[in-house]
Amino acid sequence: MCAPISVTTGGATGGCTGICRMMPQILASLGIIGVLMWNFRGLLVRCLPFSKAA
Amino acid sequence: MFKLFRNTTLQVEVTTACNLNCTICLRRGLERPNKFLSLDDFKRVLDSGSFRYVGLHGWGEPLLHQELFEMVEYAESRGVHTNLTTNGTLVGERLDEIFRSRLREIAFGIYDKELLSEVSPQVEGLVVKRKKGRFKRPKIYFDITIYQGNRDQIPEMMRFAAEMKIDAIILHRLFNVYGVDSEAKCLSEEEERELFKEIKGIARSLKIELYLPERHSYPCRIVRRSIFVTADGKVTPCTYLLEDHLGDAFEEGVERILRSEVYGSFVKHIKQHPICSKCRW
Numbered sequence: 465m466c467a468p469i470s471v472t473t474g475g476a477t478g479g480c481t482g483i484c485r486m487m488p489q490i491l492a493s494l495g496i497i498g499v500l501m502w503n504f505r506g507l508l509v510r511c512l513p514f515s516k517a518a
Numbered sequence: 519m520f521k522l523f524r525n526t527t528l529q530v531e532v533t534t535a536c537n538l539n540c541t542i543c544l545r546r547g548l549e550r551p552n553k554f555l556s557l558d559d560f561k562r563v564l565d566s567g568s569f570r571y572v573g574l575h576g577w578g579e580p581l582l583h584q585e586l587f588e589m590v591e592y593a594e595s596r597g598v599h600t601n602l603t604t605n606g607t608l609v610g611e612r613l614d615e616i617f618r619s620r621l622r623e624i625a626f627g628i629y630d631k632e633l634l635s636e637v638s639p640q641v642e643g644l645v646v647k648r649k650k651g652r653f654k655r656p657k658i659y660f661d662i663t664i665y666q667g668n669r670d671q672i673p674e675m676m677r678f679a680a681e682m683k684i685d686a687i688i689l690h691r692l693f694n695v696y697g698v699d700s701e702a703k704c705l706s707e708e709e710e711r712e713l714f715k716e717i718k719g720i721a722r723s724l725k726i727e728l729y730l731p732e733r734h735s736y737p738c739r740i741v742r743r744s745i746f747v748t749a750d751g752k753v754t755p756c757t758y759l760l761e762d763h764l765g766d767a768f769e770e771g772v773e774r775i776l777r778s779e780v781y782g783s784f785v786k787h788i789k790q791h792p793i794c795s796k797c798r799w
Contacts, residue, residue, distance in 0.1 A: 466544075466757045467799075468573025468622045469601040469659060471743045472529045472688045473729050 526599075527744035528569040528772065530560060531576025535751050538605050542620055542629050542663055542692060542702045544683075544758065545577040552578075553749040554620045557585045558571045559768060563747050566771030574602040576748060576757055579609035579796075587619035594620045603661050606637030609644055616644070617653055625661035625688060631671050636676065641682055647681075657685045664731075665692035666703040669713060676720050685729035695796045704798065729789055734798050737788045739785065745772060755784055759793060 501508065535552035536545060562571060566732075572593045576579050580602050583589075590600045601623035608622075609616070626641060627636055628634050631663065644658060660679045662672065679687050692704050705713060714730055721728035732739060740756045747753055751768040753775045754760055762784065763776040788794050 466603075467690070467740050468527050468529050468571065468575075468744060469625050469688065470571035470573065471740055472661070472690060472731075474739075474743075486644070495736070497670065502735075508727070516778065 526570040527573055528564065528567065528571070529573040529576065529744050529746045530563060530589075531578060531747065531749045531757075532556065532560070532574050532580050532586055532589065533578040534576070535582050536577075536579040536605070537582065538579070540605070540633070541699050542665065542694075543577075544696060546578060546699075546758070547696055550577070554583055555594075555749045555751075556657070557588050559578035559751065560589045563751070563767045563772060564593055564596065564598065566767060569726050570600055571601060572601045573744070574600065575604070576746065577760075578749070579605055579608065581612055587615040587621070590619040590621045591732065594622075599623075601656075604638045605633070608766060609637075609640040613647055614642060615627070616656065617647065617651060621656045623659065624656045625659040627661050627663070628675065629663040630668050630718065631674065634675055638678070638682075641684070645682055645684070653754060657781070659688055660684055661688045661690065663692050664689050664705060664710075664713070665694075667701070669705060669709065672713065672717060673720050676717060676724060676726065680724035680726045684726070686729060687721070688729040689731060691731050692799050693757070693797065693799050695793055697772065731799070735789075736794070737785050737799065738794070738797070739787065740799065741794075743784065745776060747772065755781070758797065758799070759791075 520718060533552070533554045534550050535554070539546060558670050570678065574586065580586055581604050584698065593600045599622045600620075602621070603625040606626040606628075624644070626637060628637070641658070647653075647786060648656075648658070660677060662668075676687055690704060694702055697725065718728065718730075745753060745755065746757050746758065747767045751766050753764045753767050753772060754762050755764065764784065765778065767775070784791075
């Protein structure tokens with residue numbers, strides 16, 4: 465009878481039972497995608513249809 | 519981004535008064551006067567930071583507080599999810615308020631069969647009323663302290679929980695660094711492994727959700743996920759560290775204290791802390 469329920473269950477049973485429980489993974493994935501896109505931006509720009517027209 | 523996932527729970531001690539004197543409770547060793555947090559002070563503390571959850575208990579029985587459910591209603595109206603742990607003895611007297619306030623989660627803090635049989639009519643009353651009224655809230659849990667004295671009683675308590683249609687069982691280790699009761703001893707790691715293996719099987723067969731204690735790490739999950747405010751407004755990193763004042767919640771506000779150097783220094787040196795270094799919770 466000491467720590468709150470949200471601490472002992474990691475918030476799993478309280479409010480956040482949906483997609484927000486996956487938020488760390490979602491944000492990390494978005495970060496990785498962002499870094500990859502930045503890394504291959506040159507290739508991506510060349511592959512885009514509108515860049516060929518120019 | 520880091521901020522999003524830390525200290526999401528505010529734990530507020532609404533009162534230091536209690537109607538029981540449990541053998542394993544740290545409160546027995548504390549010399550604190552009975553105090554009740556006022557509703558206005560609660561609102562001030564809650565609004566002084568951004569939290570996803572608020573736990574309304576500390577070293578006292580929260581249902582003794584007459585304005586407890588006004589606090590619950592206020593927190594829920596601000597989008598903060600409410601939960602509390604109770605010894606269960608007063609649940610029957612406040613059933614209507616529990617449902618009216620939209621409390622999200624309630625846990626019955628249990629440590630032996632005697633206490634369980636004492637509060638079982640209250641548990642039943644709550645479960646029956648929730649079913650009859652088709653209420654979705656509150657979720658109802660058993661929060662069981664595991665120690666040498668009740669190791670063999672846990673399977674029976676689990677069966678009782680399943681019969682009662684309790685939503686989940688939470689197990690946590692005994693905190694006995696202060697040596698409140700010399701006879702209350704933690705399980706060894708080996709005993710704990712055996713027990714967990716056994717009760718995982720029981721939980722599967724009973725189809726009841728079970729939350730076991732995590733492997734201890736630094737900073738521990740209590741410090742990572744929550745911050746504690748005592749009934750007189752003192753902010754401490756954990757309920758077990760009542761002497762580690764980080765600041766005054768009424769004067770400074772909780773968010774400011776979480777960003778302070780004092781708090782940062784506590785987290786940085788947590789492994790060397792005289793209590794945290796011995797705690798296995």
